[in-house]
Amino acid sequence: MPALIEISDPVDPRIDMYREIRERDLVGRKGLFVAEGKVVVEKLTDSAHHHPLSLLIASKRVEALQPIIARLASDVPVYVAAQPVIDAIAGFSMHRGILAIGRRTTVMAADDLLAACEDRAMVLVLSGIANHDNLGGIFRNAAAFGADAVLLDGDCCDPLYRKAIRVSVGATLLVPFARIVRQENMIDLLERHAFSPVALSPTGADLLSDWRPGPRTAVLLGAEGPGLSAKIIGRTRSVRIAMSGGFDSLNVATTSGIVLHHIASVPPK
Amino acid sequence: MPALIEISDPVDPRIDMYREIRERDLVGRKGLFVAEGKVVVEKLTDSAHHHPLSLLIASKRVEALQPIIARLASDVPVYVAAQPVIDAIAGFSMHRGILAIGRRTTVMAADDLLAACEDRAMVLVLSGIANHDNLGGIFRNAAAFGADAVLLDGDCCDPLYRKAIRVSVGATLLVPFARIVRQENMIDLLERHAFSPVALSPTGADLLSDWRPGPRTAVLLGAEGPGLSAKIIGRTRSVRIAMSGGFDSLNVATTSGIVLHHIASVPPK
Structure with missing residues (x-):
């Protein structure tokens, strides 16, 4: 001591x-x-x-x-x-x-982090989450529902920024994370490691509640407002959260909680 | 104009x-x-x-x-x-x-607001939500999932405070709300209007995912940390959200989103 x-x-x-x-x-x-x-x-x-x-x-x-x-x-x-x-x-x-x-003390490349996951695994992949409250909230949910890792593109803010750590209640110190380098295509990266990507989007093809995760699932989340790029959505399965008419607006951290709870509650495929 | x-x-x-x-x-x-x-x-x-x-x-x-x-x-x-x-x-x-x-312009008593609900209705009942971010986030979810009303006990902060309105993206201006007066017992009030109360609690008896809402449902949420009083939980059905071991900590606004999504996704009893 x-x-x-x-x-x-x-x-x-x-x-x-x-x-x-x-x-x-x-x-x-x-x-x-x-x-x-x-x-x-x-x-x-x-x-x-x-x-x-x-x-x-x-x-x-x-x-x-x-x-x-x-x-x-x-x-x-x-x-x-x-x-x-x-x-x-x-x-x-x-x-x-x-x-x-x-x-x-541990800095892993995205490739190594995905390779190290179990055969049954679930990761979050974040694109353009530049708000520390939202990033912290997403990590908090990732820890609460046992996500195996979080991947961040170059437009996400830093999970180790003081406010992000605080809002996450320390989850950014527990859940392994890695940056996706700018030259890397996110979907290629996931497919290389047999992760099935599912993109959350207000215009998603299927309802989240009808979707079942595969053995290795990657949940893709974009920033409120711009969302995920059409290029990403075009290459993935996309799902939407059913909402009441006239106010179809969810916070991205809340969205992550809803998706993670769904994955934790349904039998896998 | x-x-x-x-x-x-x-x-x-x-x-x-x-x-x-x-x-x-x-x-x-x-x-x-x-x-x-x-x-x-x-x-x-x-x-x-x-x-x-x-x-x-x-x-x-x-x-x-x-x-x-x-x-x-x-x-x-x-x-x-x-x-x-x-x-x-x-x-x-x-x-x-x-x-x-x-x-x-419209200020309704909690009794009148509940009486005015349809036969199939869902309301949120908040106890001790004193943080404007959380209150705003809960209202945002209430609007997104079409909750009929929000009731607040005397320990909740004001939904019309500037920050609460902003975080709710204006939802506090759309979703009808009412204060529960201090002398009123929350459960008596709900039962008088045939609302079945369900309390969210980390120690809830059943899993949220196994629970089905009735025709008139009231979802009770307490502040992070203290949660709902034992007196309230003792008089209601209580449900918990299944979480990963070691980090059983969810933000209350995220919790409201998970519950509301569950209610929107399952067939009612």
């Missing part, structure tokens, strides 16, 4: 990575990211794909957070500061009282 | 109600609220339960918004201002370029 390191000066260089975290994004800097809040930091300490570099905890919360601290390797520094010092470091009122810097 | 009224001075008293809208909430002030963005203002002009008191539009958007303006009664003032003047009035960058002040 690591020793606790008292921080009393907000400009102490040891906690530089925690400074003004609202204003910037550590991602891209050597695969580093910020995790905030008890539940999310717990997920970080449990994760097979990431590990904590350090923690910053409000003094008054040290006792309550002892189980998390006890789980850490002894070389992970745990900085402890009074609440006003933490607020001054972070640049806003960090009422959650616990932050961690994490590092991504 | 109303005439356009040019506003060049951000402190012009005629547009007082649009001032600093981010910082305050008009709701409670005679049932007034702020609608923002083209889609939401369209819903306001279509709504049977609310009507627009005035609009404020960026000069550069007047032409594109002509169809909305043309639909208005001639006594609804349409204020037009240059973008910098609008930004100064609203107190932030109003890139959507269209705002409206609306007034709620």
Whole structure:
């Protein structure tokens, strides 16, 4: 278990990575990211794909957070500061009282991630999801319904951005994900690994409720508004969610939840 | 069609109600609220339960918004201002370029709203949903799947708060809603109108996918975390959504989408 390191000066260089975290994004800097809040930091300490570099905890919360601290390797520094010092470091009122810097340790290519899936598997493939709330919401559903992986095209935002991690309740630290490189055709990639793609679209040919997943299924989701490109939809089975007339508008994270619940509830083909 | 009224001075008293809208909430002030963005203002002009008191539009958007303006009664003032003047009035960058002040015209008691439902009907009953994103998301799903009404207990936030309207994509202006008064027992109220209550709970007795709705169904949803009170669950059928082990955490708006899709997809009892 690591020793606790008292921080009393907000400009102490040891906690530089925690400074003004609202204003910037550590991602891209050597695969580093910020995790905030008890539940999310717990997920970080449990994760097979990431590990904590350090923690910053409000003094008054040290006792309550002892189980998390006890789980850490002894070389992970745990900085402890009074609440006003933490607020001054972070640049806003960090009422959650616990932050961690994490590092991504497993980076897999999309091909390798799909190849590593079981014979029965289900992955999500996201195109142009540039909103952190939606991306976080989709990962949360992916974890809740046991998706095996999430693939992201080049127009999706980063699952390790602070807000995406928070909204996902830490799911972006648990569900394996990979980027699809820009030169790669998404459908070719999926077919190479025997994943049957199904595209969600308001103009989908079949009703979601009539569709049954195959042994290896890839669920394709595009951004609200533009949706998936006609080129992608033209090469896949497409399904729609039956909606009431006059207001056919669903949030993409909600859509992912509906599809994942359907897959979890119906017998496979 | 109303005439356009040019506003060049951000402190012009005629547009007082649009001032600093981010910082305050008009709701409670005679049932007034702020609608923002083209889609939401369209819903306001279509709504049977609310009507627009005035609009404020960026000069550069007047032409594109002509169809909305043309639909208005001639006594609804349409204020037009240059973008910098609008930004100064609203107190932030109003890139959507269209705002409206609306007034709620139909306020029904929960009893009357339930009594007015058809013999086959489905309503949502919300307990302690205090987050505007979640409340807006639930209303969006209620509209998408044709719920007949939404009932809210005293611990829910206001569906006519600006952010709730925006997140709902205007659905809070379309789906009829009513407050349950604090003295009223929610279950007694529903039973009085022959609505069968079903409570969503992670510890629900049955799987959602095995449950079939009756002719008049009321879906009960509580806040993430606390959930519904044991007192409520004890008096209702309770169902759970099957989830993957280790991460049994769903957002309440996503939950509402999953339940509503299930109801829309299965044959009723």
